[in-house]
Amino acid sequence: MAVLVLADHDNAHLRDTTHKTVTAALNLSKDVDVLVLGNGADAVASAAAKIAGVRKVLLEQSPDLGQSIAEAEEAAILPLMANYDAVLIPASTSGKNTAPRVAAKLDVSQISDVVEVVDANTFVRPIYAGNALETVQSSDAKKVITVRPTAFKAAADGGSASVEKIADQPKAPKTRFVSEEMVKSDRPELGAAKIVVSGGRAMGSAEEFQKVIEPLADKLGAAVGASRAAVDAGYAPNDYQVGQTGKVVAPALYIAIGISGAIQHLAGMKDSKTIVAINKDPDAPIFQIADYGWVTDYKTAVPALMAALG
Amino acid sequence: MKVLVPVKRVVDANVKVRVKSDQTGVDLANVKMSMNPFDEIAVEEAVRLKEKGLVEEIVAVSIGVAQAQETIRTALAMGADRGVLITTDTDAEPLAVAKLLKALVDEEKPGLVLMGKQAIDGDNNAVGQMLAALLDWPQATFASKVEISGDKASVTREVDGGLQTLSVDLPAVVTTDLRLNEPRYASLPNIMKAKKKPIDMKTPADYGVDTAPRLKVLKVTEPPKRSAGIKVESAEDLVMKLKNEAGVL
Numbered sequence: 001m002a003v004l005v006l007a008d009h010d011n012a013h014l015r016d017t018t019h020k021t022v023t024a025a026l027n028l029s030k031d032v033d034v035l036v037l038g039n040g041a042d043a044v045a046s047a048a049a050k051i052a053g054v055r056k057v058l059l060e061q062s063p064d065l066g067q068s069i070a071e072a073e074e075a076a077i078l079p080l081m082a083n084y085d086a087v088l089i090p091a092s093t094s095g096k097n098t099a100p101r102v103a104a105k106l107d108v109s110q111i112s113d114v115v116e117v118v119d120a121n122t123f124v125r126p127i128y129a130g131n132a133l134e135t136v137q138s139s140d141a142k143k144v145i146t147v148r149p150t151a152f153k154a155a156a157d158g159g160s161a162s163v164e165k166i167a168d169q170p171k172a173p174k175t176r177f178v179s180e181e182m183v184k185s186d187r188p189e190l191g192a193a194k195i196v197v198s199g200g201r202a203m204g205s206a207e208e209f210q211k212v213i214e215p216l217a218d219k220l221g222a223a224v225g226a227s228r229a230a231v232d233a234g235y236a237p238n239d240y241q242v243g244q245t246g247k248v249v250a251p252a253l254y255i256a257i258g259i260s261g262a263i264q265h266l267a268g269m270k271d272s273k274t275i276v277a278i279n280k281d282p283d284a285p286i287f288q289i290a291d292y293g294w295v296t297d298y299k300t301a302v303p304a305l306m307a308a309l310g
Numbered sequence: 311m312k313v314l315v316p317v318k319r320v321v322d323a324n325v326k327v328r329v330k331s332d333q334t335g336v337d338l339a340n341v342k343m344s345m346n347p348f349d350e351i352a353v354e355e356a357v358r359l360k361e362k363g364l365v366e367e368i369v370a371v372s373i374g375v376a377q378a379q380e381t382i383r384t385a386l387a388m389g390a391d392r393g394v395l396i397t398t399d400t401d402a403e404p405l406a407v408a409k410l411l412k413a414l415v416d417e418e419k420p421g422l423v424l425m426g427k428q429a430i431d432g433d434n435n436a437v438g439q440m441l442a443a444l445l446d447w448p449q450a451t452f453a454s455k456v457e458i459s460g461d462k463a464s465v466t467r468e469v470d471g472g473l474q475t476l477s478v479d480l481p482a483v484v485t486t487d488l489r490l491n492e493p494r495y496a497s498l499p500n501i502m503k504a505k506k507k508p509i510d511m512k513t514p515a516d517y518g519v520d521t522a523p524r525l526k527v528l529k530v531t532e533p534p535k536r537s538a539g540i541k542v543e544s545a546e547d548l549v550m551k552l553k554n555e556a557g558v559l
Contacts (some may be wrong), residue, residue, distance in 0.1 A: 016446070055364050068469075069476075070439065070449055093469040097451050100404070100439035109524035122528065127433050128327045132336055133533050152397045167456040174448040174479040178464065182472035191470070220559075236335040238454075238489060239472060244430075245488050247470075263326065270536055274556040276548065291539035291556065292548055304545035309559075 001085035001120070002031040002055075006077065007048050008090040008149075010039045011066055014047040016192055017090040022146045024089045025115035026053050026155070030291060033058060033084075034161075037076050041064025045163045052158040062169035064177075068094040071172035074101040079168075082105060086143035095146055103144035112138060117135070127189075129244040130267040143293035149191070150250035183239055193223030196252045196272045198242055198269070200297060201229035202258025204278070209235040212302050213257060219309055225249065225269075227259045242267035258298045261286030278302070285304035311421035311458075311480075312367045313356045315390060316411055317349040319374050319381040320431045333529040336431075345381045348426025351486040352389075354493040355456060356424050357389035364458045367391050371414055373398060373407050384389060387496035393509035398521055401432070404512075406521040408440035411519035415445060420481065422463070427452050427485040438485035447504035448478040452487040509541075 002227035008015040017301040018034065025032045033049040035058045045059040060081070066073035077087060087102065091113050115133070116124035122137045123145065129282045147261070190196065197220065199213040209230065217224045226236035228243050242249055244267040254272035259265060261284055262276070269275070270289055275291035280297045287293040292303060323329055330337050345353075348444035359365040365530040370385035371394040372378040382393035415423065428435035434499055450456075450465035454473065457464045458480075467474045468487045478484075496504070515523045540549045552559045 051556050059494050067474075070451070074443060093452060093467075096435050097439065097449075100436035101443035101449075102432075103436070104405060104443040106407055106420075107405070109403050110434065110440075111525065112436060126533070127530070128321070128336060128431060129433065131327050132329050133527040135531070137528055138525055140524050162465060175450075176477045177474040178468075178477050180472060180474045188501065189471070238468060239470075253352035253552065253556070258422070270533075274558045275536075275539075276552070288538050289536040292551055293539065293541045293549060294543075295541065296344075303543065305548065308545035308549040 001269070002033065002083060003029040004080060004084040005032060005034045006095065007036045007044060008089065008091040008092050008095060009036065009038060009041060009044040009178070011041045012043065014044045016154045017092060017149035018048065019051055020149040020152040021088050021090045022051050022053060023152040024114065024117055024147045024154040027040040028086055028120050031055050031224050035060070035067040035077065035080065037073050039063055039064070048159045050159055051162040054159050054161045054242045056161050057163045057165055059163055060166040060168060061140050062168070062171060064172045065170060067177040069172040069175050069177065070101055070174055072170040072289050073098040074105065076168065077102050078105055081142060085140070086145060086147045088147050090149050091146040099144055099146045104146065106142050108142055108144055109138065110146065111138060112164050113148045114145050119191050130263060130270070131263070148248065150248055152282055158219035159259035160198050170278045183237065186215060188221070188223045190225055190242070190247050191249060193249070193251050194250055195220045195222035195255070196225045196251045197222045197255045197257065198225035198227065198259060199230055199236065199257050200227040200259030203230060203235050206235045212298060216302055216306060218307060227262070227265045229262070256286050257288070257302065259286055260284045261289070311365050312418065313359065313365050314415060314418060314420040314423045315349070315352050315356050315368060315370050315385065315424070316425045316437070317353065317370050317372050317381050317385050318346040318426070318429045319343050319372065319378040320346045320429055320541050323430055329530055329532045333531055335527070335530050342387040343377070345384050346426050348428060348430070348486050348488070348491040351488070351490050352424040352426050353385045354388060354491045355486060358491065359458060360389065369394060369418060370391060371396070371411070372400055373410055375399070383504050383511055386507045387501045388494060389500070390508055394512060395509055396512045398514060400523070403523050403525060403533045404434045404440055406525065407437050407488060408444055408518045409440050410514060410521070411437070412444040412464055413519060414557050415441070422480060424482070425485055427487055434534050434552045438483050445483070447482050449483045449485070450476050450478050451485040454487050454489045456484055457486065457491065473481065477536045516518035528536065
């Protein structure tokens with residue numbers, strides 16, 4: 001059986017969530033093809049062709065595909081599904097937007113946010129914000145699966161698959177792209193960073209958040225995260241939010257500063273390899289999952305940490 | 311314009327769920343149930359559109375056990391006009407829910423379906439998109455701002471890395487994200503009034519929809535527990551341990 005992986009990208013760069021989804025796909029089949037839907041995305045297709053284990057890359061382009069419009073993506077994926085037994089889509093906001101449309105049109109149940117492939121029909125997925133894990137067996141002939149990328153290792157480069165262009169130009173006539181407002185940053189992307197430094201409500205203001213969290217993140221080459229409480233209070237922008245309702249991250253090192261550790265925040269970072277918590281409340285729940293806890297006021301701790309890092 | 315708002319009865323967001331020892335599911339006995347928080351935001355948005363004079367009627371629909379009537383009553387108390395309850399014994403999968411909603415949309419002909427982006431129990435994030443696909447309607451998911459003008463809706467969406475704004479032709483499906491609005495608390499007079507608002511009782515058979523599950527749940531388990539590590543007393547100690555013990559610096 002052959003399996004299709006939908007590439008996650010911004011038309012210029014392939015995201016490593018694609019490599020991680022390829023790893024999940026290789027658990028299902030040896031015949032893994034990658035589909036790149038975009039506009040001006042030739043470089044993305046070339047990058048996808050280099051992923052080890054990929055059989056071939058399909059590239060389909062149109063202006064609507066370039067804006068990740070779900071209706072156009074559905075129209076592009078659906079006819080290809082005659083040749084595949086499963087499609088695996090990274091659970092990015094774009095993937096989550098498109099995948100259920102494909103599942104509904106194929107009349108199959110989507111398997112969402114898979115964190116483990118047990119066998120070709122059996123998958124593990126988190127429910128209740130990761131407070132339980134459900135093992136499900138699918139009886140559908142074709143499978144539509146979204147993959148939680150942080151649960152899989154990235155497939156390495158080293159392949160040399162061919163790139164095949166598909167001439168169709170799928171459109172979404174009832175939907176128009178108006179604008180987008182992307183946050184520009186020199187820091188690594190939150191979902192892909194090796195180190196994440198996050199601040200919580202204890203910061204007290206947006207100025208304090210910038211003064212305390214951002215220099216430490218920059219010193220470590222880290223991405224900046226925030227708890228929902230800090231985001232709701234306006235100390236940090238929406239896209240910094242780590243948690244069930246924000247980003248799910250699993251970096252090598254997660255440093256939580258002034259974050260108490262609400263269930264909803266823990267759901268977004270508890271799979272990090274090493275967790276450091278700095279909080280002056282010794283009873284903060286974050287300490288129950290932290291590898292290294294430091295019960296102290298962040299106001300003195302962060303400058304001391306900056307100094308100790310040299 | 312008529313707006314359809316699907317609402318789901320779920321375990322309250324503040325309850326710490328427990329996995330049953332026989333691994334058949336999550337223990338729902340004597341647990342506080344509430345309206346799915348994302349659906350509350352959808353009801354609130356519909357009521358605000360009605361208050362602006364853009365919407366004439368709000369129909370709240372729930373699919374689930376008989377007690378889901380309470381969830382519909384909550385929506386009615388917030389400002390929905392009437393309810394439809396499609397009773398099922400089991401928790402229907404997103405595909406079956408989308409099919410039932412499609413049948414209801416065909417009957418009610420709303421100009422807009424406003425619904426939560428996901429239910430906080432199954433965390434599938436699928437029904438809205440599936441419904442839009444089955445109807446061949448456009449969709450705008452993860453909405454943080456919705457503006458209706460004439461036969462179009464301009465929707466700002468929360469996407470990875472920022473915001474995207476789409477214009478969709480109505481009718482459309484819009485799913486709500488957390489920051490769209492802050493849902494109101496129903497006032498006591500409105501709760502009393504809601505008791506008199508009508509709720510239609512239906513079954514999947516009324517719509518000819520097969521709700522048999524396609525996924526078999528083999529088991530439900532607790533996630534691996536992380537245990538508390540050690541306490542450090544100084545920055546130097548912490549940096550030394552991160553370098554030498556954890557090897558992450």
